[in-house]
Amino acid sequence: MRSAGISFAKSLACFSLLLTVITTQTALAEDETPRIISADLGTTQVLQALNLQDAIIAVDVTSVRQPELRGLPSIGYHRQLSPEGLLSIKADALVGAADMGPETAINALEKTGVQIIQQESPKTIDTLIENVRTLSTEFNHKEDGEKLINIIEEMRTTLANTSVKQKTAIFLLDMGGHGGANGSMAGQGTGGDAFLNLLGLENMAKFPAYREASRESLIALNPDVIVLASGGRPSKGPKLEDSEVIALTRAAKEKNIMGMNASTLVAGLSVAAMDEAIRVKTTLAKK
Incomplete structure (x- = not known):
């Protein structure tokens, strides 16, 4: 009986040790940095x-x-x-x-x-x-x-707490930095459309996806705001304001051409895109 008791005690000790090892390994696995x-x-x-x-x-x-x-x-x-x-x-x-x-x-x-x-x-x-x-x-x-x-x-x-008087906008994607009427205009369901929604502005481009912005469409839409998205972070759209077509729009006359960093929208809305929206909307609120 005594030897059996010792054997049981040893078995219990071994089981406890094994349980400790397994628990430790599990904890290590949970803390392990994934690849x-x-x-x-x-x-x-x-x-x-x-x-x-x-x-x-x-x-x-x-x-x-x-x-x-x-x-x-x-x-x-x-x-x-x-x-x-x-x-x-x-x-x-x-x-x-x-x-x-x-x-x-x-x-x-x-x-x-x-x-x-x-x-x-x-x-x-x-x-x-x-x-x-x-x-x-x-x-x-x-x-x-x-x-x-x-x-x-x-x-x-x-x-939500930043109010602007402007109501309508278009979003022009100009990764080449050439501006003018050659930029792609963001239609419904695009990243540019999502950005305008953050600003609380109506996207006047009612078509889907992106389309080249023609002279006629820019003049006809005549938005309150033009957001120019380029590779950098300009305070205003380079060359775009100098365009004769853009100069005819309400946005240009009221100096509401706003630049933003297009890379923040590459994969949809991001925290960086929201930061850009706050910057743009705060600027518009002061006008």
Whole structure:
């Protein structure tokens, strides 16, 4: 009986030790930094805001513009991903927009056990918040997620509490910096349309997607405000105000041609885009 008791005690001690080891390993696994491929700039910016920058091991071409990420491997354009390239990176997760692909590349990665997270490119603040919450939950950074959501809500309140007298607007995308009537005008459902919604202005372009802004359309629409989106962050649209066509619009006559950084809308609404909207709307409110 005594020897049996000793044997039981030893077994219990061994079990306790094993349980401790398993618990410790589980805790380490939960705290382990994931290896994440970020397939669009919006996702990258959210991951950075969630203090997950060190987890990013590869990015798409839009995210490479970030100075702190230029040394990372590039996976190219998010709609033309290479299965071989993705597999060689040995990631734990691939995160990007719902339209990243092709499907064969996504499926190949998923079959190896890599987690695939595809999110809608946000056109509203609510969708942006939903994306933040999803990523903060998936990567166990809920506290950082709530902090970021609080910041977004504060920015939403600032925009809502800033009143402007202007009512109508158009959004011109001019990445080439040439201005004039050659820019692409943002129609319904675009990032430019979402930006005008942040400003509380009616987008006068009622067509879908982007279209080249013709002389006739600019004169006919005659908006209160023209937002010129370019690669930098000009305080006003370079060369656009000098256009004879633009000079005929109400926006030009009232000096309501506003510049903004187009890169903040590459993947839909972002915190940076909201910051731009606050800057533009605050300027308009003073007029």
